[in-house]
Amino acid sequence: MSTETIIWLIPLPPALAFFLIVLFTNRNKALSHMVAVGAALLSWLGSMIVFARALGVEHLGERPFTSSMNWLAMGDTWFRVGVLVDPLTALMLFFVSWTVLMIFIYSIGYHNFGQPEGDHDHKGLPPHGATIEEHGRKHVVPSVEPMYSRFFAFIGLFAFGMFTLVVSDNLLTLFIGWEIMGLCSYLLIGFWYGKKSARDAAVKAFMTTRIGDVFMLLGIAYLYSVTGTLSFREIFTETTLHTLQMIPSGALGFSTAGLIGLLLFIGTVGKSAQFPLHVWLPDAMEGPTPVSAMIHAATMVSAGVYTVIRMFPLLSLDAQTMSVVAFIGAFTALFAATIALAQNDIKRVLAYSTISQLGFMIAALGIGAYVAAVFHLITHAFFKALLFLGSGSVIHGMEHGAYHTGDHKVDPQDMFNMGGLKNKMPITFWTFLIGGFALSGFPIVTAGFWSKDEILADAFAHNLPVFITLAIAAFLTAFYTMRQITLTFLGEPRTEEARRAHETPWTMTFPLLVLSVLAIGYGWVGIPENFPILGGLFPNWLHEFVGETLAERPEAVEFNFVPLLTSLVVALGGLGLGYLTYRNVNSSAEDKLQLGFLKNKYYVDEIYNAVFINPAIWFADKVVYQIMDKGFIDGILHLFGPGTQGIGDGIRNYFDLPFINRFLGDGSANVTYFSGEKLRVIQTGRIQQYLMFALILFLAIGAILYFFIFSA
């Protein structure tokens, strides 16, 4: 098969799986997950083939795989859609297909496949466990998810959206994949729709990202109007870019390129949960854990960063836009890291760390560190998927303990209820440790170190304020990660549930192992050539490969000891300090960082509610519907009724009744009656008298006729 055909086919299996499961196999759990995992495997296979072939092409950046077809008729021309695999896409395909496949496999175990049906489980609520009798003894075991098949259908559609987005050669189909993921994240976050929190989180996620989406749609329309194309290859030509840079947009001193870039960037702010549209992501933790991994690592949030990376040649034309991007990224990186310090829910810590890490990537792009952003995007996808899946495994283990104790009031996600899980769940512990160290940027060994170091090195060379902000954020990252690891895995179990927790099935631990290999090994492809000792042992393949995507290959920054030392210090310092601080903390009361404004995420949600959401609801109901439509417009219309009635009454009372009825109608009757009455006297019945009248009348008429006819 030609490479182009395979690229077209990559997104299809998961979409097909969605329809197959929804229409046919939804009653059979085993068949449903086989269809879904099989589809993910096919997409993975296709991606690997394409990736391998892409590696074999010299100068792939100049000669990418492309193919397109007519789609929308636009006057004289057609809008064409197609696929494109250049170095950037090839790398995206690599990590997306790996993480997606691992998440699909993990979901089987996570949703308790093979376990009995729950005693009183309801659709739309998490399973509560089933009682079984073994050796004459009753005990509770985890029960299978009641909507098992539906989950696989949804993540299938989700994967379709992501693959579509990645292989698109134009912004419009990219946007289609983007929005399909938005729908799926809505459906998946609200998967347990019986829970109010899940329901609200789903709506919040969809609406918050939609703010970004409508701006992005405008950006797309704008770009299309100016250039007449949405294809990346056609936009990123020298003449087109030059035109975009030269025409002023007429707004706030931006060039056209700058304003379009900004509009598209707002889309990313929504999708990649950057300040001020970050609020949906922590709440998205209401979804089942594989969903969190899917959304936060492999797919949706990466999609936002990917789009900015993709549009980098356009964004980089306007310095003003770039500084907005850098500012938002750096600010978000620090802002979210501080909130993560005070979170006690194991998944929420990871959620804020995701926001913060995405901020790193955005900031890197804002200062022009293209390759570093790509590098961190990929390494982050691996270790964050690993961490989320690991946290799911922890929660699962804790729930297992809860089935034993029968106490359902203990929150299995609260880290203060854990402790000492190291020995109960060794695979989960070691893989989580790898993921956590990668996130903290533990030197040399982990992938996270190399990518974060590269961002810091670039920032140091280009933009000192960004460098300082990111360094602080990196320190906090290491600190809260170690806090998490210490509270969860080290020390003594703090609850009976934690004591009774045990390791999860192989379907869950196998993906953890695979991802931890990638979370370590992937860093080695991007070691700077002039790094002490290690540099040059491996070629800096990533830089060479990705750099080609751009027309002008970016130069690697000069090696400098300051950023290197900084990343060593912040990583090791943060980890060490985190361990020292939390090794003896046993309850949230002892935690000195439980500050109100951090715990409440700086009250952003409350502010949004008070400033935007409640006024919008009030405005829609009271002003638009009640006052404007019902009151004003219908009020005027209702005047027509009484108005015409009034006119009608007026005509009746002042014209019809007095004039027509009384005067003309009754009047003529009265006249007739009156004259009849008066003339009755001549109706005597005597013939002679009638003849007399007739004679008189005859003479009179004769006289009149004579007078008029003959005398005239």
Added chain:
Amino acid sequence: MDFISTHFLSLILFLPALAAVFMLFLPKEEIKLLRWFALGASLIPFLLSVSIWFQFKSSIPGFQFQERYEWYEALGSTVHLGVDGLSLTMVLLTTLLTPLAILASFNITDKVKAYMMLFLFLETGMLGVFMSLDLLVFFVFWEVGLIPMYFLINQWGSANRNYASMKFLIFTMGGSLGLLLAIQLLGVLFETYDLLALTQRWTSLQPDSTLLGMSVSTVKAIAFWAFTIAFAIKVPIWPFHTWLPDAHTEAPTAGSMILAGVLLKLGAYGFLRLILPLYPVEARYFAGALAFLATAAIIFGALASFAQTDFKRLVAYSSVNHMGFVVLGIAAAGLAHGTPDATIALNGAILQMFNHGLSAAGMFFLVGVLYERTHTRNLEEYGGLFTLVPIYGGILIFTSMASLGLPGLNGFISEFLIVRGSWPILTIYTAVSMLGLFFTGAYILKALKKVLHGPLNEHWSHGEHKLTEINTREMLVMAPLILLMLWIGIYPAWILDVINKAVMMLF
């Protein structure tokens, strides 16, 4: 067969009316027979219009399948029928939705005979508007469509039906008074009502000459507004829209399907067929005002929809929101006649008409399915129904997403084209209307949350109130709509190509 091939349009147009007359002689107790007869009678025009869709040559300019019959010689009016890409799309939509609406009405048990007859008459009325190329005949059909709908709402509607039907009838009739006068003006001036002849002569009047004692430009401006108001009420454009939520809410399910699916399109069609060709100068001059009203409709329609607690009313207001985009596209085209951007905007507007026909009909039907089972439309009384009726829930989410304009489904294509076309022409209005697009999401999600999600309202889960799953007949109504929504969303070229060519030749 020769007769059929030379009389396609008149067959499509008059078969439903003839069938309705024939139904007079069917026994009124035979409810089954009446239903199936009506369904069959509405399927024939559908098959015929599918057949002319394939015979239609979209590259040939002008009208095809033309037929002309003497009608009112003294006035110079003839029954002149013909279709181009624009009207053919609408004819297809009408003949598709009518059988579906009739199938959706199979649960009607009260006065079935009269009901079915009215539906068939309604179909003739609507088709006549789309097919006639004679202004007087256009007007006749325009009014003919009103009467059956009035009775459908008034006789088979819900609680507040008297108010709603009266408001609907008076409001639309009030709008058409000006239209009638303006049409008479044209007819008297040129002694013909033939659209093609009129367009040519009317637009070539010298603007500085006088007419009826006024300058031609003044007369034209007055006539322009007479046309505009009539169509604006029908579309409906804010602030002429308040008849719509009442009429849609009170009408029987199938009535709402046709109201939203086709009747609203009559107004938009009027803009495209009459106003843009007859009043290019005025359309350009007043485009700003039209765009303002369109943006108001988009935003206020979405907000008002968001404020509703009645499911059906929420869907009704969504029509104001969606049709606002059609008018925005038309306003953009009016301002920049003949430019590539205008072509894209009009492509989007016409496709949006078709798409809204599909999604609005689907939404109203789904509301009806629920209402028939629960006898309430109050969103607060539902909750968690997804658990009880998963198939219905899936279909509702799908249709809602099409209505919301989710990429991959039909609504997105048309909204994107409109936004893309209007952006360079009416930048500010397009940008502001995004606020409406945002709130589209808000009201759709609100409805889904209240109906499907949430804690299960136990009232519906057992006993005599137990909610039953959507049945086969109801799925059959939805199936063609769902397929088309998906098909247009994924591969719109088959229909967009026809529309595009028509737009290129017309404007």
